[in-house]
Amino acid sequence: MTEPDGRVNPLRRPENRFHAAPALQCTCGGDCQKCHIAVDNTEPCYEIFQEVMKDLGALQEAGLFAVAHGPSRCGKTSLLNRCATSAARALNAQGVQAREISLAHVGQSPDLTTKQRVVMVGRRLAIEAAKTQDVFDSGRYTAPADSGDEPPTLEEYMRAVGDAVLDGHVLIVRTPRAEQATEVAQYWSGTSRKLLIFAETTAVNLPHIPEQPVGEAHPLRLNLGILKRGDVAEFARSRIHVPGCGRTFPDLDIGALETFYGDPPMVTIGAVQKLLYNIYEHYLHNPWPDGNIIRAEDLWRYVRENPEGQEG
Template sequence: MNPYLVPGMEGRPLAPLCPFQIDEHEDYYVPVDHCQQAFEEFQELIGDVAAQGGLVVTTGQRGCGKTSLINRCASWLSGQLDKAQIISLVDESSPSDPIEYRLRHVFSCVLDDVRSRQLLDADQLKGLEDRTDNLELGYRQLSSLLDPGTVLIILLPHSEDLTKEIAHYARFTRPRLVFFAESSYPDNVDRRWKDIAEACRVTPLLLRVGPLSEGDGWRFARARQERSELHPDAGVYRRVSEETMQRVTALPMSIGQLQNLLHGVYEEQRRDPPADDALELSYEEITDYFFRRSMDAGGQGSTL
């Protein structure tokens, strides 16, 4: 088997972990690139979202695991509440759509989910649909209409410049409404964070992830290898050593880049097993795969 294949993500090596959809994913998180620290910070600081609401923003470059972190936070928070409803809208809008369109589209999608889950009656929903021209009032009304024990955990769509949208959702935050957002532009978020915090009715949380730190590559590879050994169909495959992982991750790399690289190497070897019977995957085999893939992609591969 491929040790970097995660359940439910066949053919999608870069799909984020999502424990609120696949319970087993909770066991696949590895404490790398500050994600464990950020998760524990979230657990400590999120506060009483039923009474106050919340806004959580995760920042980090592409491939650093922002969406996986948000999904883990949302899953954990849902487990702490009696009647939490996770509404994932991460793929509901194109990042290049105008902000005003995206804001209205998210509100409409939230109402669709509220309707399908029968959280409000038809008359209440009709009143909310009439508020699309004033979303701050619409979210205020939605908050007041929800059952006191119900909390909506809303995962917002990706955006090219989320900082402007975050400022809007800071004003939309109300009791029983928790917004999760992510941005690949940490510096932009930092520059506007004071304004965002002042607009928000509760103290917003800023969670940061980043490139792999020293030792993270081996920590990740070791965790995946140990987990694969528990699988009944693990079979025989070449392990990767700590020394090799130190060489592979000597230059800055994200967890997404490493996952994609190792998944591809092992997938190729699974399809076309090497002729020799070596027990370890070599650094040269990994770099050979990387450069061949880069050439196939027109030289646009990630830096190794």
Template sequence: MTTSRRPINPFPLPGWERTPMRPLRPWERKGHRDYYVDVDGAASAFQEFQQEIGDLTGLLEDGRLVLVTGDSGCGKTALVNRCADWTVLELRRRGMRGVVVDLTGCLPEDEELSIHERTVHVCDQLFDQLVDARAMRQDAEEALRGDRDNPQRIFPRLSRALNDDVVLVVLLPSPNELLDEVVRYARQLRSPRVLFFAESAFFDPDDIAEVVRRLESWVPPITLLVGKLDDGDPERFADDRLVRHTEVGIYPQLSDEAVELLSKICQSVAMLQRILHGTYERKLEAGLSYTEADLVTVDDIRAYLNGLGMHP
């Protein structure tokens, strides 16, 4: 018995239909793993990460810090999540348990905190999540509980406190006082069997070179850059999404002129996703001209953007 196909919007991610702008998160949702499209140079950055991490020996012996840079909306978080997921899968093949600890939203948004205060908050929140994940030995958990907000005490002992089969993959909040905060993370948080990720839209090549210079006597960070959309990226992204749901849903394709307009106005993959999802949602809700024989046109995109107060 075949399920009847119905009109759908083909652009939300599986499981996140109500929050279409959330980034891919394959370490939490396995269905996201094959949704990555080679745009913004993200595939090259992912391959660079794989090469730098290699056989995981450096991670297991010294720990690593990964710094992902690029413009706002270019896919930094999606890349971080892909690298985290790949690391967990590689660890599993070696009989180890990768525990992803997401601290990206752990800092209060309404307070100005110093680097020390931010690091203390990160440490305190990390302890809670390690307890929830049962990542630490019971005796170590009890011994460190009184120092849970003391980075100088927690982080040097972290690898010894973990269960023998556990490796941590920690997603840090975006650094605030950029260079100094990243250097603090690399020096103070570094620990065997702990992989830290930080992302920022504010680093340029000179900043990255300065970070590497200041950490030259330490294990240098892995730095990954994600760029703006390149020629052909909007069409490649749209084509990928539009072929995924043909067996379960009904929806129009994009006209050639609509693809050309998207290529002109979209600077980032986040902007591209927002416009495509919003345009299709608006046309779907209107209930007219939404069949496989129809096309989403330049006028449809402009009508959506005009509704947002944007005029391409």
């Protein structure tokens, strides 16, 4: 048995946000295709996005709004990370220069209203865009003016920013995570030329997001959900069967993992990721299970002893 100092967690989370792999560590060492398991609609959504990206040059005339929606921890952020990386590469291949602006952490105070948050997003977008002097022409930017007691709207900020982006350039913008469909609708309504807007929400229905292009913006819905029969095992095998199994970390009874979640599993990919990561982190500092293999009873024991750390 490996001594505690020699143990590793095979599911370390990468810190590189440009890494195309899902939230847990890629083990294939290549283009990560083997790591992107086709759970739920993840792969179909990614393929749809890539198909849309073939005409990304059209962002010069019409912007694109892509929203990933589904339950908590279903893989929305991981999907959008992949899409953003793919978009930047596709744009560069078309001779269009892309710059990313993340507004994901803007307006996170619980005391803010949706209206206040989206206005903050608009203001911050203008500030961050102005820092990209190779993309943004400040001389072409006309700051939206207050209308009486009302501040400028998010739509006004976004259109003003889009107008000031240089030809042959595009801004890839990540909005804050939205809880309400009405907030997502405001990010959609503000999308304009030369802007690729990525949003994510736990809202299931998005009645204000059309199916077809409207004005200067094209909408794209990426709907994610829970895992299907067999997805848990497929995902676990891609993560656990790596060099060092049984020596630097205990093996996993994948059949027991499926039993643990039930049939059908009724769980999100993020919940499975979190459990696998946490239980291997647990065995970095505690005695290994009997037989050096993690079975269903070990999973249940861990969850009972650590109820606060579980989701799904």
